Amino acid sequence: MKVFILAGEPSGDKLGGALMAGLKALAPGVAFEGIGGPQMQAQGLESLFPMEELSVMGLVEVLPKYRHLKRRIRETAEAVLAQKPDVLITIDAPDFSLRVAKLVKAASDIRTVHYVAPTVWAWREGRAAKMARVIDQVLALFPFEPPYMEAAGMECDFVGHPVVAEPQATQQEAQAFRDSLGMLPGAPLILVLPGSRRGEVSRLADTFGQALVPVLAQRQNARIVVPAAGPVEDLVREVTSRWPGRVQVIAAQDTAAKRAAFRAADVALAASGTVSLELAAADTPMVIAYDMNWLTRQIIARMLKVDTVTLVNLVSESRAVPEYLGADCEPDRIAGALLDVLEDPGAQGAAMALTMERLGRGQEDPGLRAARAVLRGLEGHQRNI
Structure with a gap:
């Protein structure tokens, strides 16, 4: 053959x-x-x-x-x-x-x-x-x-979907990661994923950074962790240096730390894309946000046939994951959603589990x-x- x-x-x-x-x-x-x-x-x-x-x-x-x-x-x-x-x-x-x-x-x-x-x-x-x-x-x-x-x-x-075959960190590895950051018990770990392309990171970085300000004002002991994609690692380190709080950037080649961070996180703020499935596989609740230039936004809005682009929502046939796209990609709205998820982290659990089941887990x-x-x-x- x-x-x-x-x-x-x-x-x-x-x-x-x-x-x-x-x-x-x-x-x-x-x-x-x-x-x-x-x-x-x-x-x-x-x-x-x-x-x-x-x-x-x-x-x-x-x-x-x-x-x-x-x-x-x-x-x-x-x-x-x-x-x-x-x-x-x-x-x-x-x-x-x-x-x-x-x-x-x-x-x-x-x-x-x-x-x-x-x-x-x-x-x-x-x-x-x-x-x-x-x-x-x-x-x-x-x-x-x-x-x-x-x-x-x-x-x-x-x-x-290949995400169901990806190895996941154990709870022990997740706890070891939290300990390596010197986190106190109960302190929230916020995972931030601003994209894997330079255009995405450049466009979303300031919005994501501003969204963290009111969250850290209410959760002062929170830590921010940003796993960097290889093509944009230098840019991620540059833009996150201007963010509030203590930001830990994970190097692109450190896959073990990335897996542990996904499992250890209490909530994630992520650009729209396949990463929502990676988060669901790690049982990490999320808020999805994305923006594009004005002209592209207008064209896509007229062509789009679905009312959500988050894959977890689409596969689970729910709207459990909050998303803020285009004109809705505003820091205050994103911050409110992050705080809501931290208050009720289990609200997305059923949708994430159903997504993994439907994609072939097991x-x-x-x-x-x-x-x-x-x-x-x-x-x-x-x-x-």
């Missing part, structure tokens, strides 16, 4: 590594070609070129590299066609992945699988129909996504489930040839 698999960023590399491990377990002798990072390379992949070349976000950043990326799309499609794999698996990075799949489909009948469904349930639903022209099967992270993909004409399997590892779905799809494809 030959598989061509590609990912364009670290989160995709993580999914790809787990999927490759699952395929190796279920189909011994499987051979891989493609593009990936360290986790996929650890499973035996020799990357066609460095994955980092594809990790480009935003129009301004893409423009100078457009010709290079276009050449890489063509080179990748040519490599797929030359290898004649049983299946092409593309992971997220739709701007690159779907262009490669389009070229491959135009010149062959190679089966195509895309891992991570587009968020058509939130906005731009037309993406699903466009995607169906070049993708045969989708592997979805969320249980509510298959109907959207199937309605567009693609097979779709919910395979579970079930087969998502990477293995994804591998089974790929093999099932291949069997059906081969029967129909």
Whole structure:
């Protein structure tokens, strides 16, 4: 069995590594070609070129590299066609992945699988129909996504979210972390997560810092902990130096401390994104806040199809997690919500537990489930040839 698999960023590399491990377990002798990072390379992949070349976000950043990326799309499609794999698996990075799949489909009948469904349930639903022209099967992270993909004409399997397989700190490790900060019993630990991109951190830092002022006025013994993402660690250290209180920044490479902080925290203030699921996995109640520039805010507001963007709320079909987006992303409102959560920390417990259950906690590892779905799809494809 030959598989061509590609990912364009670290989160995709993580999914790809787990999927490759699952395929190796279920189909011994499987051979891989493609593009990936360290986790996929650890499973035996020799990357066609460095994955980092594809990790480009935003129009301004893409423009100078457009010709290079276009050449890489063509080179990748040519490599797929030359290898004649049983299946092409593309992971997220739709701007690159779907262009490669389009070229491959135009010149062959190679089966195509895309891992991570587009968020058509939130906005731009037309993406699903466009995607169906070049993708045969989708592997979805969320249980509510298959109907959207199937309605567009693609097979779709919910395979579970990787967050349910992430290791969690023990209560002892959490207490040791609190002790390392010299915290008194009962003192609140506030986790602050202002994002993983420079634009996010720059935009949210002052608002988050101002929101902490009234919280610390009422909870004077509280400690602020900020786990820094690798690409923005220097910026996080700079902006948090202006925040009130005693702020402890966790270095990006200190994953053990980050896990312990997530488990030890009494409440988290976080930018909108997948981090809400990481917090739910650690049983940490949260307040979500996010803002963007005025024009983007207006466009998104007109296109958005849901009344919440917090994944815990969406998966649990509740509105347990308070969120402050766009014009509502104001320090006083965020501060009030943080104080409310500290007063009633258990209010989000049921929604967080239901979210983890629905995403596959306690079930087969998502990477293995994804591998089974790929093999099932291949069997059906081969029967129909």
